[in-house]
Amino acid sequence: MQIAIGHSIDPLIPAATEEIxxxxxxxLDGAPPKGGLLFACRDADHEQILEAVTxxxxxxxxxxxxxxxxxxSVLDFQEDSILLVVFAGDGLEVRVGLGRGxxxxxxxxxxxxxxxxxxxxxPGPQLCITIPESLTASGASIVNELVxxxxxxxxxxxxxxxxxxHFEETRQFIGREVYSDSVPxxxxxxxxxxxxGVASGWEPVGPRGLxxxxxxxVVHEISDQPALEFFQRFHGPHVEPNPEYPLGVFDADRRExxxxxxxxxxxxxxxxxxxxxxxxxxxxxITDASRDEIxxxxxDSIKKASTALGGVDPDGVLVFSCAARKQLLGTRTAEExxxxxxxxxxxxxxxxxxxxxIAPIGGxxxxxxxxxxxxxxLLGEGAAS
Numbered sequence: 001m002q003i004a005i006g007h008s009i010d011p012l013i014p015a016a017t018e019e020i021x022x023x024x025x026x027x028l029d030g031a032p033p034k035g036g037l038l039f040a041c042r043d044a045d046h047e048q049i050l051e052a053v054t055x056x057x058x059x060x061x062x063x064x065x066x067x068x069x070x071x072x073s074v075l076d077f078q079e080d081s082i083l084l085v086v087f088a089g090d091g092l093e094v095r096v097g098l099g100r101g102x103x104x105x106x107x108x109x110x111x112x113x114x115x116x117x118x119x120x121x122x123p124g125p126q127l128c129i130t131i132p133e134s135l136t137a138s139g140a141s142i143v144n145e146l147v148x149x150x151x152x153x154x155x156x157x158x159x160x161x162x163x164x165x166h167f168e169e170t171r172q173f174i175g176r177e178v179y180s181d182s183v184p185x186x187x188x189x190x191x192x193x194x195x196x197g198v199a200s201g202w203e204p205v206g207p208r209g210l211x212x213x214x215x216x217x218v219v220h221e222i223s224d225q226p227a228l229e230f231f232q233r234f235h236g237p238h239v240e241p242n243p244e245y246p247l248g249v250f251d252a253d254r255r256e257x258x259x260x261x262x263x264x265x266x267x268x269x270x271x272x273x274x275x276x277x278x279x280x281x282x283x284x285x286i287t288d289a290s291r292d293e294i295x296x297x298x299x300d301s302i303k304k305a306s307t308a309l310g311g312v313d314p315d316g317v318l319v320f321s322c323a324a325r326k327q328l329l330g331t332r333t334a335e336e337x338x339x340x341x342x343x344x345x346x347x348x349x350x351x352x353x354x355x356x357x358i359a360p361i362g363g364x365x366x367x368x369x370x371x372x373x374x375x376x377x378l379l380g381e382g383a384a385s
Contacts, residue, residue, distance in 0.1 A: 003316030017052035035094025038064030063184035064173035067352035068162030068323035091191030134160030159320035159354025193382030195309030199300035202287035226270020256362035319351030
């Protein structure tokens with residue numbers, strides 16, 4: 001497998017697209033492109049970018065989205081940039097699809113996306129990458145619907161689209177088209193081997209509680225007490241729920257946890273709103289981390305992905321980090337890309353800052369929606385199944 005990266009910070013779209021196309025062509029060295037991902041800043045002319053990229057690679061299936069920042073082995077961490085990832089290789093096939101109207105029907109949009117991508121076609125998919133809307137529908141519902149339709153044997157990874165912390169409108173791309181309120185998918189099919197690693201740096205502290213009343217992303221009661229009290233029993237009444245202390249939500253076997261970032265609260269009712277659904281019946285725990293521990297998660301994530309790859313030599317790295325991590329790390333954000341580049345020496349690496357990361361944890365195939373988490377996806381060439 002070949003993974004070619006093009007990354008530009010040129011403010012002029014024609015110059016930027018010419019640069020990323022030239023970079024990709026040089027790194028492909030004549031190999032035909034099989035499929036691509038495009039990540040772009042919020043305020044760029046997305047139609048103009050897509051027109052240039054699809055004109056350069058007219059037969060290449062392509063999806064993309066807006067982000068909260070981009071990172072690559074070419075330019076490390078950037079904002080206001082354009083990043084193109086292209087897959088190539090013998091025995092590799094890439095299929096894409098996009099479903100619209102998530103706010104009307106998550107199930108219908110997911111069905112349309114996977115139908116367009118020909119989920120049931122041969123060769124079968126070894127990985128599904130999705131970069132859906134994050135503001136008009138529940139990210140957890142999108143992930144759950146994709147998992148249900150993909151089945152237990154196809155891993156799902158990706159991240160929800162961003163708009164540089166404005167929380168107004170995100171955009172998704174397929175081919176030359178730009179949409180919102182949609183779910184794009186890209187299937188890597190054939191000779192592909194995948195290793196996924198997930199880490200955050202946050203560790204549970206204090207007692208666990210049980211979510212006893214919740215509606216979607218709003219938790220009303222934990223252990224039959226107002227959710228706000230659960231936070232303030234640990235931190236004190238002067239500390240408001242905030243992303244610095246996310247909630248750890250434990251999976252079915254109560255060992256692994258994913259994170260939910262607190263974004264709002266209601267003092268009168270005691271409810272707390274999170275950047276993702278929290279199911280009733282979940283065991284939860286406050287988590288804490290230093291800035292150094294948040295950064296160490298990059299190393300933990302890539303080590304887990306390497307172990308999961310099972311001895312196959314990786315050909316490239318996809319990464320999905322969280323916009324809230326970027327906010328908390330501040331001027332240290334660039335260290336994430338630098339650490340990963342040092343750990344994955346010589347490998348092409350690309351990804352973006354998301355409003356919710358998508359990946360399986362605990363050695364499972366079925367994915368969860370995460371907050372404040374660093375996801376590493378190592379890709380290599382494997383026998384087609």
